[in-house]
Amino acid sequence: MPELPEVETTLRGLAPYLAGQEITGAVIRNPHLRWPIPAKLPAVLRGRTIRALHRRAKYLLIECGDGTLLLHLGMSGSLRLLPAATPAEKHDHFDLLLANGMAVRLRDPRRFGAVLWHDGEASRHPLLAELGPEPLLEDFDADHLYRATRKRGTPVKTVIMDNRVVVGVGNIYASEALFRAGIRPQLAANRLSMARCARLVQTIRETLAEAIAQGGSSLRDFVGSGGNPGHFQQHHRVYGRAGQPCRACGATIKQLRQGQRSSFYCPVCQK
DNA sequence: CTTTGCACCTGTTGGC
């Protein structure tokens, strides 16, 4: 479920409630995520105050004192803020307990997510240190993409999903951004002109920003018992639409397989 | 260095 817009929506939903809160502890119900949740975590967190929340790629960073709690939602993770006494359900693996009686609860059926602790500056954590630029910030631009693609003969879709080139472009938005840019996913990356790089940078930004704006409208549901962030009522232009007519030209949307992932494109609009 | 394929899991879907 979580692509970058869902992670950003989660961050924005949580941040106002967490900033300044004291942590009273943590509950590890099942430590077996992508990496084990450190057993020392409850003791490490107890008594710390949350300074701020950040996002880097799809990692959620909760700054507490001189360290950072790193969270990743993997493929099926979600976070909710609820009263700590709320009974945990089947896939609720981890709670961060707050002094006000609330808990941040991680649910993750597939357990591809992560809960890790880092002492000191989060950007030096091995998982974050080698990451490329954020797609919505200035340093991701046409020049950067052009240079990053020159020596890559692999399909452009796999290159924009490479987190050393740019972070946060997941499988759905890769297809969507390429459609908007009029670029076929299987085109060799090094055959992109500077102008097409510029266009692609623009559509990646636009696609993600629109999805984040959509997610913003579901923030209301974030806290409490009802809602589930990530329920954007999105109309994808190509993703998941194989066999259906292109919304722009009516041609039949095609699907192909690239590196074990599905890609979707319009054979007429994309060259 | 780049590129490829696997691994980690559970839940849902579609075909027979």
Add this chain to the structure above:
DNA sequence: TGCCAACAGGTGCAAA
């Protein structure tokens, strides 16, 4: 209705 294979929004890592 049941069963089984294929697939699902991520991504680090080993091997080529």
